[in-house]
Amino acid sequence: MRTATTTTAPWTLAAALLLTGWTTLPQAAPFTPARDDEVVQRLPTRLDAAVRQQRTRLARDPQQLPLALATAQTAIERARRFGDPRELGQAQGALAPWWGLADPPPAVRLLRATVRQSQHDFAAALTDLEALSANGTVPLVVRAQAGLTRASVLQVTGRWAEARRVCESLQALRFESLGAVLSRLARACVAELRSLQGQPRQAAADLTALAREAPDDRWLALLRAELAQRMGDDAAARTHFRAAVSAGAEVYAIAAQADWLLDRGQLREALALVDTGDTEADALLLRRAIALHRLGDARASAAVAAMKARLDAARLRGEVHAREEARLALEALNEPARALTLAVENWAQQKEPADAVLLARAAVAAGRPETAAPVWALVREAGWSDVRLASLVEANTTKARP
Numbered sequence: 001m002r003t004a005t006t007t008t009a010p011w012t013l014a015a016a017l018l019l020t021g022w023t024t025l026p027q028a029a030p031f032t033p034a035r036d037d038e039v040v041q042r043l044p045t046r047l048d049a050a051v052r053q054q055r056t057r058l059a060r061d062p063q064q065l066p067l068a069l070a071t072a073q074t075a076i077e078r079a080r081r082f083g084d085p086r087e088l089g090q091a092q093g094a095l096a097p098w099w100g101l102a103d104p105p106p107a108v109r110l111l112r113a114t115v116r117q118s119q120h121d122f123a124a125a126l127t128d129l130e131a132l133s134a135n136g137t138v139p140l141v142v143r144a145q146a147g148l149t150r151a152s153v154l155q156v157t158g159r160w161a162e163a164r165r166v167c168e169s170l171q172a173l174r175f176e177s178l179g180a181v182l183s184r185l186a187r188a189c190v191a192e193l194r195s196l197q198g199q200p201r202q203a204a205a206d207l208t209a210l211a212r213e214a215p216d217d218r219w220l221a222l223l224r225a226e227l228a229q230r231m232g233d234d235a236a237a238r239t240h241f242r243a244a245v246s247a248g249a250e251v252y253a254i255a256a257q258a259d260w261l262l263d264r265g266q267l268r269e270a271l272a273l274v275d276t277g278d279t280e281a282d283a284l285l286l287r288r289a290i291a292l293h294r295l296g297d298a299r300a301s302a303a304v305a306a307m308k309a310r311l312d313a314a315r316l317r318g319e320v321h322a323r324e325e326a327r328l329a330l331e332a333l334n335e336p337a338r339a340l341t342l343a344v345e346n347w348a349q350q351k352e353p354a355d356a357v358l359l360a361r362a363a364v365a366a367g368r369p370e371t372a373a374p375v376w377a378l379v380r381e382a383g384w385s386d387v388r389l390a391s392l393v394e395a396n397t398t399k400a401r402p
Contacts, residue, residue, distance in 0.1 A: 058094060069094075076111065083251030083281035114149060122157055126150065129149055144170060150166055151164075167193065187210060191210070218249065218253065224236070224240040225260070232387035241260060251283050259287065270291045271288060286328060289307045293332040307332075311324060322345040326362060336365035347374060353388075360389055
């Protein structure tokens with residue numbers, strides 16, 4: 001449960017653990033090709049016949065609600081899998097006849113909240129999700145999914161105690177009829193939040209038990225890998241990342257393992273990993289640029305410039321990806337002051353472990369460790385431990401220490 005940038009990953013009943021905390025990633029800056037045969041952009045994946053047919057049918061009859069819902073759901077799942085934000089626009093377009101309604105049909109409201117969450121419009125997403133959760137006439141499965149997505153938004157924004165209460169509430173008797181999938185999702189949600197609130201070992205045990213129930217669940221493997229990373233258990237992290245990042249893995253999972261490799265100085269391994277993923281996914285292009293820069297590779301300059309151009313173009317379109325901008329500035333452009341400004345901007349919006357580490361590192365690099373005080377305040381409040389932050393404590397002033 002996170003955003004990936006974002007990551008921004010919502011937990012979905014439709015397909016067990018799907019990614020929702022992924023980052024909404026920018027597109028390449030537009031340009032006019034000089035020749036008819038010039039490649040403008042390589043798309044992440046070609047639409048299969050079923051998706052094309054679905055979208056064609058909806059274009060002919062845009063008021064057909066069941067088809068609109070199915071089309072929007074497919075687009076959201078493709079956005080999560082391939083890290084392609086254009087699919088969010090497809091989802092919004094599919095729901096256009098109902099998008100602006102104050103009280104749309106519950107299923108529309110749920111998907112609208114999911115799109116808004118993925119676009120970092122967290123306040124609007126929570127408004128929709130809270131309305132669904134509080135309405136007893138809404139179908140139980142929709143209320144359950146609204147609860148899972150609401151917990152994800154609360155977690156991303158650092159409201160961990162509230163998120164945990166929501167996940168615990170999904171284990172109530174009234175949701176029992178929805179079966180084992182919801183129960184497992186709710187327990188995994190509680191375990192992850194427990195890991196951020198001073199109980200990492202208990203959380204690890206809970207996730208291990210869940211993995212025995214669903215041994216092939218790659219999302220559970222990713223949760224275990226990230227927890228092992230925070231606990232400093234490299235052997236476990238390596239094992240779980242390998243299980244999470246297998247054929248057909250989502251962009252977020254590949255990027256998460258690449259970050260783990262980058263932190264260990266395994267630059268060539270990180271580069272090989274992102275190069276096997278979708279070469280147009282910006283989350284992977286960012287890690288590629290960082291790895292090439294650290295290696296002193298001749299391709300680094302072009303890769304860094306291309307990534308910067310994408311992020312700059314996104315800003316011009318009103319899309320802000322402060323986490324990615326901060327990482328590029330800190331890790332490839334040698335601009336620590338700018339990185340710190342962006343990391344502060346990002347922290348105001350989302351407070352995942354990656355955001356905390358980014359702000360603390362940027363504060364040290366910029367020579368302004370006191371700027372990371374909000375990170376240490378959250379660490380103190382939640383009882384959260386992370387070896388990446390622990391390694392930065394001595395580099396911070398006494399005022400900023402947890």
